[in-house]
Amino acid sequence: MTPNPTPNDPSGPESSPQGESAPITLAEFQRLIRDMYLPRDVDRGVDGTFMWLIEEVGELAAALREGSHEERMAEFADVLAWLATIANVLDVDLTEAVRKKYGSGCPGCGQRVCQCPEAGKP
Numbered sequence: 001m002t003p004n005p006t007p008n009d010p011s012g013p014e015s016s017p018q019g020e021s022a023p024i025t026l027a028e029f030q031r032l033i034r035d036m037y038l039p040r041d042v043d044r045g046v047d048g049t050f051m052w053l054i055e056e057v058g059e060l061a062a063a064l065r066e067g068s069h070e071e072r073m074a075e076f077a078d079v080l081a082w083l084a085t086i087a088n089v090l091d092v093d094l095t096e097a098v099r100k101k102y103g104s105g106c107p108g109c110g111q112r113v114c115q116c117p118e119a120g121k122p
């Protein structure tokens with residue numbers, strides 16, 4: 001459980017993105033994607049949505065090879081959006097998932113700066 005945010009907490013549920021420079025939390029992003037697309041995402045289902053994610057991963061691969069910085073940014077955003085979409089369809093809270101797995105540091109060694117031996121690095 002997370003404590004209830006204070007009214008002035010920018011990560012609180014009442015806040016919303018305000019312009020391109022405003023921070024956006026993972027929770028806000030997941031909620032944004034949910035608000036925009038959830039009904040059609042549920043209709044499409046996990047399998048079809050997963051195909052879209054993989055297609056976007058392919059587009060990211062192409063942008064990493066020969067895209068501009070702007071093109072790469074767009075593809076990173078798309079991959080993250082489709083990942084959030086699948087999480088929404090399955091009712092997975094990405095913030096909870098990330099906090100659970102990485103919130104205390106490296107899942108392998110538990111350190112903030114990974115101390116795992118090279119062979120054991122995630």
Ligand SMILES: [Zn+2]
Nearest residue numbers: 106109114116
């Ligand atoms: Zn580690």
